[in-house]
Amino acid sequence: MIHLRIDDTTQRRLPFYLAMEEWAAKKLPPADYFFSWQVGPTVIFGRNQCIDKEVNLDYCRRNGIETYRRKSGGGCVFADSHNIMFSYITPSEHVTTTFARYTEMIAGMLRSLGLKAEASGRNDITIEGRKVSGNSFYHVPGRSIVHGTMLYDTDLRHMANAITPSRSKLESKQVQSVAAHITTLSEHLDMGIDEFHRYAIRYLTDSEIILNADMISEIEELERPYYRPEWIFGRRSSATIRQGRRIEGVGEPVAGISLSDGRIADINLEGDFFLLSDLDSALLDRLRGVRYTRDDISRALEGTDASQVIAGLSTPQFIDLII
Secondary structure: OEEEEEOOOOOOOHHHHHHHHHHHHHHOOOOOEEEEEOOOOEEEEOOOOOHHHHOOHHHHHHOOOEEEEOOOOOOOEEEOOOOEEEEEEEOOOOHHHHHHHHHHHHHHHHHOOOOOEEEEOOOEEEEOOEEEEEEEEEEEOOEEEEEEEEOOOOOHHHHHHHOOOOOOOOOHHHHHHHHHHEOOHHHOOOOOHHHHHHHHHHHHOOEEEEEOHHHHHHHHHHHHHHHOHHHHHOOOOOOOEEEEOOEOOOEOOEEEEEEEOOEEEEEEEEOOOOEOOOHHHHOHHHHOOOEOOHHHHHHHOOOOOHHHOEOOOOHHHHHHHHO
């Protein structure tokens, strides 16, 4: 696997590294690429999440925590300079297989250090049953991108309060609750963060590309759209019907539906699910203008496999969710 490295000490914001993934997927020859990065305190939320419901914006503003939307699905994560972010780009069309391969690869790296690490659930890596890494993925033509956290250490106070609006006040029991479910490498390793960082790169990669000034300029062009308010804050729903539920292996999708004369005028899905293709063109566009009945919706979705759009979601489950 090829390590992508920037040979300078410039402090960059999180969207630069999301753009770097896109750049590598679009510009570099087919191969497996990996790079790692660190940022100041930042909340990163998924492509289809509603920022107002998932992020405590007041808390973030008061504490200098930046907030950005990524193009992959999944839920909110908190990053700071005490943990390391990993990015993996590979020439694969099968996203879920790629995702499983990546999480097992990272778990194997941790096991090589003597840790009892394993890939767990749909997107986590755990050590002795406690989460040390959360990951998400998305697909661009011909490539799959996987990225995620690696908690070396972190500010549990920020983690407990920044990503859940209801946790607007610091309470020790909330921090204790977070601590009960996560762990950090600093609890298990007699190795500093910089030493671990170097070890991970040596273990996972066998060659290197150093990005030059022209490459960095191209990445910076791709970075710009991530700062647009319409991207960060997302689509504002005027839905008259909102309903959702937890679906095992999928997440917690929430359907927002606007009706006009008994027909679906607009529909959107929010949540921490993983997208495999474009949500609107592959699924939701088929329902706009359709009568809001189970029979009509079922007919509109004939021949459509929702699991090819949202990982793990069957078409009957999708219909049950929205009707």
